[in-house]
Amino acid sequence: MRAxxxxxxxxAASITACAAAAPAEPTMQELARDPAVREFSAWQQQHxxxxxxxxPAGPAPSTPGGTRIGGAVWLAAGEAWPADARGQPMAxxxxxxxxxxxxxxxxxxxxxxxxxxARDDLYxxxxxxxxxxxxxxxxxxxxxxxxxxxxxxxxxDQGIDDYSPLRDDAVKQGIAxxxxxxxxxxxxxxxxxxxxxGKLLEGDKDGRIYAFADKQFEAAPPQHHxxxxxxxxxxxxxxxxxxxxxxxxxINLWSDDRLMWGDMGQGQFLIRREDLLKRDFSxxxxxxxxx
Numbered sequence: 001m002r003a004x005x006x007x008x009x010x011x012a013a014s015i016t017a018c019a020a021a022a023p024a025e026p027t028m029q030e031l032a033r034d035p036a037v038r039e040f041s042a043w044q045q046q047h048x049x050x051x052x053x054x055x056p057a058g059p060a061p062s063t064p065g066g067t068r069i070g071g072a073v074w075l076a077a078g079e080a081w082p083a084d085a086r087g088q089p090m091a092x093x094x095x096x097x098x099x100x101x102x103x104x105x106x107x108x109x110x111x112x113x114x115x116x117x118a119r120d121d122l123y124x125x126x127x128x129x130x131x132x133x134x135x136x137x138x139x140x141x142x143x144x145x146x147x148x149x150x151x152x153x154x155x156x157d158q159g160i161d162d163y164s165p166l167r168d169d170a171v172k173q174g175i176a177x178x179x180x181x182x183x184x185x186x187x188x189x190x191x192x193x194x195x196x197x198g199k200l201l202e203g204d205k206d207g208r209i210y211a212f213a214d215k216q217f218e219a220a221p222p223q224h225h226x227x228x229x230x231x232x233x234x235x236x237x238x239x240x241x242x243x244x245x246x247x248x249x250x251i252n253l254w255s256d257d258r259l260m261w262g263d264m265g266q267g268q269f270l271i272r273r274e275d276l277l278k279r280d281f282s283x284x285x286x287x288x289x290x291x
Contacts, residue, residue, distance in 0.1 A: 037209055041212070044187070049185075054067060068094065068177055070152055070166050070172075070175060073114060074150075084124065085134060092171075093253075096250070137269065188213045190236055191236040225249065225251075233291050254266045261288045262289075269285070
């Protein structure tokens with residue numbers, strides 16, 4: 001067999017030529033000039049919702065109040081630590097202190113909301129029925145009377161296991177969350193896009209709308225938040241008719257260096273607006289997904 005050799009200079013020139021010939025990726029500004037993208041962007045603006053972003057701010061103080069992930073949790077005197085159907089203690093996931101956050105339409109302006117999830121291989125989720133998972137949401141209109149501040153886990157529990165999204169240091173110290181008022185807009189992962197923009201998205205043969213949405217994601221990666229729109233790494237489970245009125249986010253938590261949902265996913269607790277207005281937190285939906 002005869003060998004052929006291409007001079008290094010010629011090979012380098014060929015690579016350079018190929019790279020130069022590759023079309024440049026359009027910028028967000030260029031994509032925004034496309035009529036379909038403009039229609040999509042206008043639709044987003046029409047469906048904006050107020051939200052509060054929750055920015056991690058170091059270890060959480062051991063106090064009954066405060067918005068945080070993990071850490072200390074207050075239980076009333078004689079109140080048992082939440083347990084799953086097997087009687088196993090749940091993981092304390094997070095807490096919202098509405099009195100220490102900017103006002104948000106429909107949401108309480110005071111009170112504490114605590115979130116617990118089962119420690120099993122699905123983190124307590126039921127992917128077929130998000131309302132039927134192994135989790136507890138406890139609403140405390142006020143923290144008063146005798147009670148006890150527990151240090152992140154029930155007495156006698158020796159540590160968190162692989163069946164919790166929380167890292168052990170997050171369980172022990174907690175992660176303080178600083179609130180910031182903002183507005184959020186749905187993207188192509190929302191079932192609302194399918195409902196309102198089905199034909200527009202089907203006609204987007206060059207994928208310019210999706211490219212625009214990807215650039216929005218890159219420019220402003222999702223943050224932990226209350227209110228606004230839920231985010232997903234897979235599909236929006238609310239597309240099922242029985243869940244299409246589940247429209248308010250109690251909390252949406254994304255993976256970071258101390259909180260990990262599967263493979264860099266997110267977890268969320270949602271509620272219907274009518275139940276939120278009644279402060280009926282017995283009808284909550286819990287779900288998570290990952291890449």
